[in-house]
Amino acid sequence: MTLNILLVDDNLTFLASVKHLLTLQPHTRIVAEAHNGAQALALAQQHQPDLVLLDIVMPGMSGLEVAKTLQTWPNPPKVLFLTLHDNDSYRSAAKALGALGLVGKANFVSELLPIITQLSQDCPEDAS
Numbered sequence: 815m816t817l818n819i820l821l822v823d824d825n826l827t828f829l830a831s832v833k834h835l836l837t838l839q840p841h842t843r844i845v846a847e848a849h850n851g852a853q854a855l856a857l858a859q860q861h862q863p864d865l866v867l868l869d870i871v872m873p874g875m876s877g878l879e880v881a882k883t884l885q886t887w888p889n890p891p892k893v894l895f896l897t898l899h900d901n902d903s904y905r906s907a908a909k910a911l912g913a914l915g916l917v918g919k920a921n922f923v924s925e926l927l928p929i930i931t932q933l934s935q936d937c938p939e940d941a942s
Contacts, residue, residue, distance in 0.1 A: 815841050815934060815935070816841050816842065816843050816934070817841060817842045817843070817864050817865060817930065817933050817934040818843050818845045818861065818862075818863045818864045818865070819836060819842060819843065819844050819845065819863055819864070819865045819866075819867060820844075820845055820846050820847075820848065820854065820857055820858055820861060820863040820865070820866045820867070820891070821833060821836075821844060821846075821847045821848070821867050822847075822848045822849075822851075822853075822854040822866060822867065822868045822869055822872075822877065822880070823849070823867075823868075823869040823872070823896065824849050824850060824869060824872045824873060825869070826849070828896075828919060829847060829849075831922075832867065832896070832922065832926075833847070835922075835923060835926070835927075836930065839927070839930055839931070839934070840934070841934035841935075842930060842934055845857075845861040845863050846860070846861050846863070849872075850872055850873060850874050850875065851872055851874055851875025851876065851877065851879060851880045852874060852875055854866065854868065854875075854880050855875075855880060855883055855884070858884060858891060859887075862891070863891045864891055864892060864933070865891055865892045865893075865894060865914075865933060866880075866881075866884065866891050866892070866893050866894070867894055867896055867926075868880060868881060868893055868894070868895050868896065869895070869896055869897060870895050870897040870899060870904055870916075871897065871898070871899055877895060877897070878904075878907055878908075878911065881893045881895075881908075881911045881912075881913055882911055885911060885912055892913075892914055892933065893908075893911070893912070893913040893914065894913060894914045894915060894916075894917060894926075894929060895908050895913055895915070895916040895917065896916075896917050896918075896919055896922055896926070897916060897917075897918065897919060898918070898919045898920075900916060900917075900918035900919075900920070904916055914929065914933075915929070917929070
């Protein structure tokens, strides 16, 4: 029961921190990392992750635009936003896009792990 995750953030230092945290968790696998919206969509199509951890504010295509595009796909991945800009406007937008929610980067360790644990328990058995 492995949760396949695509990480998307233009802040490479933060991305490395999230990756390190998630590699310590059982039943999670980072399938790819993207640094912008276009790359995120290409990698999501290629790897078909269960979950996309997605920054909102990125150069070019925003995380909100990425999520909107993902939701048009058949069997879209779940989306969870990670952002410095934790406000009601972004929380409303995340909800409207069908995202699992929004986690502030300042609190990502305490807020992200319970969500990841629950999602990994909900994943179907690996086919291998």
